Amino acid sequence: MSLKLLIIFVHLHILLAVSGEYKSYVGYKVYQVTPKTKSEQNHLRSLSLSTELYDFWSIPKKLGEKSNVLVPPKLQETFERFLRKLNITYAVAIDDVETRVQRERFLQSVVRTFSQSIKFNRYYRYDEITHYFDNLARKYPKLVTVKTVGKSFENRDIKAITISKHSIEPKNTILVDAGIHAREWIAPATALYIVHELVENYAKNKNLLKNLNWVILPVVNPDGYEYSHTKERFWRKTRKPYGNCIGTDPNRNFDFHWNEIGASSNPCSETFRGENAFSETEAIALRDLMRSISRDCKFYLSLHSYGQYMLYPWGYTESLPETWKEIDDVAQSGASAIRKASGSQYTVGSSTNVLYAAAGGSDDYALGVEEIPISITMELPSGSGSDLNGFDPSPNKIQSIVEESWIGIKAMASSVDEKFRNATKGFR
Ligand SMILES: [Zn+2]
Numbered sequence: 419m420s421l422k423l424l425i426i427f428v429h430l431h432i433l434l435a436v437s438g439e440y441k442s443y444v445g446y447k448v449y450q451v452t453p454k455t456k457s458e459q460n461h462l463r464s465l466s467l468s469t470e471l472y473d474f475w476s477i478p479k480k481l482g483e484k485s486n487v488l489v490p491p492k493l494q495e496t497f498e499r500f501l502r503k504l505n506i507t508y509a510v511a512i513d514d515v516e517t518r519v520q521r522e523r524f525l526q527s528v529v530r531t532f533s534q535s536i537k538f539n540r541y542y543r544y545d546e547i548t549h550y551f552d553n554l555a556r557k558y559p560k561l562v563t564v565k566t567v568g569k570s571f572e573n574r575d576i577k578a579i580t581i582s583k584h585s586i587e588p589k590n591t592i593l594v595d596a597g598i599h600a601r602e603w604i605a606p607a608t609a610l611y612i613v614h615e616l617v618e619n620y621a622k623n624k625n626l627l628k629n630l631n632w633v634i635l636p637v638v639n640p641d642g643y644e645y646s647h648t649k650e651r652f653w654r655k656t657r658k659p660y661g662n663c664i665g666t667d668p669n670r671n672f673d674f675h676w677n678e679i680g681a682s683s684n685p686c687s688e689t690f691r692g693e694n695a696f697s698e699t700e701a702i703a704l705r706d707l708m709r710s711i712s713r714d715c716k717f718y719l720s721l722h723s724y725g726q727y728m729l730y731p732w733g734y735t736e737s738l739p740e741t742w743k744e745i746d747d748v749a750q751s752g753a754s755a756i757r758k759a760s761g762s763q764y765t766v767g768s769s770t771n772v773l774y775a776a777a778g779g780s781d782d783y784a785l786g787v788e789e790i791p792i793s794i795t796m797e798l799p800s801g802s803g804s805d806l807n808g809f810d811p812s813p814n815k816i817q818s819i820v821e822e823s824w825i826g827i828k829a830m831a832s833s834v835d836e837k838f839r840n841a842t843k844g845f846r
Contacts, residue, residue, distance in 0.1 A: 441650040443519050445491030448512035448808065451501065452485075453478045458506050463774065465500070470663075470686040472497065473652060475808050476725055479773050486511055486808055488652060518810055519651045525813045536614055538817040541603045543647055544574065544640045547610065551579050554617050560584065561627075562617055567635065568703020571658040574640040576703045581616045582631040583624070590838050591714045592831055593790070595635040595704060596721035598668050598780065600642030600653045601809045604798050604819055605721035609636035611820035612827060626828065629835050633711060639668055639700050652809065656698050660685035666692040669722075670776065671701040672783035675734040680776030691778050704780060708788045716841075717748070717792040717834040718784040719827065723809060726764045727797040728753050728826075731785045733769035734777035739785060742768065748792050748833045755829035760822045762799065769795065792834055798823055 453459035459478045462485075466474040473488040489497050501508045512518055526540050536542075536550055555564045561581060568576040582589070594612060596605035613634055615623050626632075637643050641657035642665065655665025663686035670681040673695035677683070681691035696702050708718065728749035731739050739745070746766065753764035765772055769779070785793040799819055801811025811819060 439649070440519075440523075443516040443651070446515040447489055447491075447494060447510050448475070448515060449487045449489055449497065449501075450484045450509050450511040451478065451487060452483065452507040453481055454507060455481065458504055461504050462506065467680075467682060467687075467689070470682075470684060470688065473688060477774055488515065512808075522651075522810055522812065535618065536610065538607060538611060538820055540813045541607060541647075541816070542610065544637055544644050547606065547636055548575065548577050550610070551577055551613075554579070554613070558617055558620075561620065567707045568699060570639070570641045570700055571656060571698070572641040574644075576635070576638065576640060576700065578633055578635040578707055579613055580631065580633050581613065581627065583627045585628075587629075589629055589631050589714065590716045590835070590841075591631045591633060591711050592717045592719065592834065593633045593635075593708065593711060593715050593784075594719045594721065594827075595638050595780070597637035597643050598639050598700070598704070598720065599722060600639055600646040600655065601651065602721075602723040602798075603643075603646070603809065604723045604811055604816065606636045606643065607816050608721050608798060608820045608823045608827075609634050611824055615824060623828075626831055626835075629839050630831060631714070633707070633715075635704065635707060638704050641700075654688050655690065656700055658698065660690070660693065662686070663690075666690050666698050668692075668698050668701045668704075669780055670778040671696060671698045672705065672778050672780050674783040674786045675777040678734050678777040680733070680774060681778055689776070695778065701780070705783070705788075708784055708790065712788040712790055715788075715790045716838040717831065718781065718788075718790045718794070719830070720781050720793075720795045721798060722795055723798040723811075724800040725797040726762065726799050727772055727795075728764050728766045729769040729772055729781070729795040729797065731768060731782045731793055733779045733782045734775060736768070736770045736775065738768055738771075741791060744837065745785075745792050745794065748830050748837070749794050751833040752794075752796070752826035752830040756822055756826040759825045762822060764826070791838070792830075794830065796823070796826070 462478045466477050476485040478485045551564045554562045563580045566575040567578045596609035646653040667689045670691035676695035677691050682689045730745045749766045753766050756762050781793045781795045784790040801815040
């Protein structure tokens with residue numbers, strides 16, 4: 419960092435500390451915990467579900483695998499005591515969360531250009547994203563249409579962009595969404611990169627539009643997304659209040675085996691499933707969009723972060739859908755394209771088997787109810803290539819992450835295209 423930048427950074431630091439506009443993470447730490455036995459793993463899992471006090475950024479999946487937990491200062495002693503009592507291996511992964519968050523905010527603020535073309539050197543705000551879409555619709559009227567598919571709780575438009583090259587032949591559709599979880603900023607960035615590549619680099623990617631239409635919804639949960647930018651960096655849920663707590667996890671709110679497992683009935687929990695299935699207007703908007711295109715939609719891709727996983731149904735049970743091999747095939751093609759291009763490793767498998775059971779997810783619903791045959795959740799990388807940066811990949815890492823992810827997404831799209839190109843309409 420140059421001296422000039424450093425001075426600005428320090429000033430910004432003081433200014434923000436004084437203004438109190440943002441939630442402070444002073445004293446917060448991210449712990450890395452590693453279960454060695456099944457029993458340690460179960461203890462950690464039940465802790466993650468039983469209390470809203472600890473924010474598990476990832477939940478222990480396999481023995482020996484690290485997962486990260488954000489812990490406020492007043493609970494650190496209790497948390498460490500709990501870990502020591504159970505003999506669970508732990509380390510402090512991020513000692514000073516506040517500085518990390520402030521650094522990101524600073525980097526976000528110094529690169530403020532949004533000229534004619536989009537640059538992937540910072541995370542864009544909701545209004546910039548919708549503005550970008552409206553520009554594209556004006557500039558490329560034959561290729562792009564933008565539609566409001568619903569309203570958020572705070573009355574923001576939930577916008578989807580359709581990219582479609584006119585042809586008399588029927589085409590299959592790919593639906594991509596992102597930002598259902600507010601803090602996973604790299605997901606909307608990746609969705610925007612897909613739009614940018616398909617529209618502004620059309621000549622390079624026209625084979626992906628020959629037999630396919632793309633519908634992209636980059637910010638499913640705009641209220642949460644904005645809140646994570648303006649108030650609380652690690653906000654995950656929607657913003658509709660329930661009693662003293664705010665927000666539902668929209669990815670536990672879909673009406674397919676809703677509330678059966680891995681979701682909380684406590685409105686204060688990060689995985690609160692809502693007061694009933696589809697209690698959240700954001701989940702309804704996504705459902706209605708899915709339904710409106712489900713006849714031709716062959717591939718639903720939901721972008722999340724983090725962990726480098728290609729996950730598919732079911733999330734509510736460890737048993738697999740009858741067609742799991744078809745889905746696995748597509749997911750593997752994405753993982754292997756990425757591995758070949760950059761060496762990055764993605765783990766492929768069903769959500770329950772690779773991660774943990776969680777019912778009410780949009781990917782289960784897409785396959786189980788809307789019968790979209792290929793349904794995949796892609797957990798994008800964190801900034802460092804390890805879990806260390808969590809939701810906080812530095813803005814200067816965005817370009818390389820979205821480029822790498824696009825390689826995998828292109829491979830999956832081509833695989834879906836091949837599988838379904840000759841399928842008659844309505845055939846599944
Ligand atoms: Zn997520």
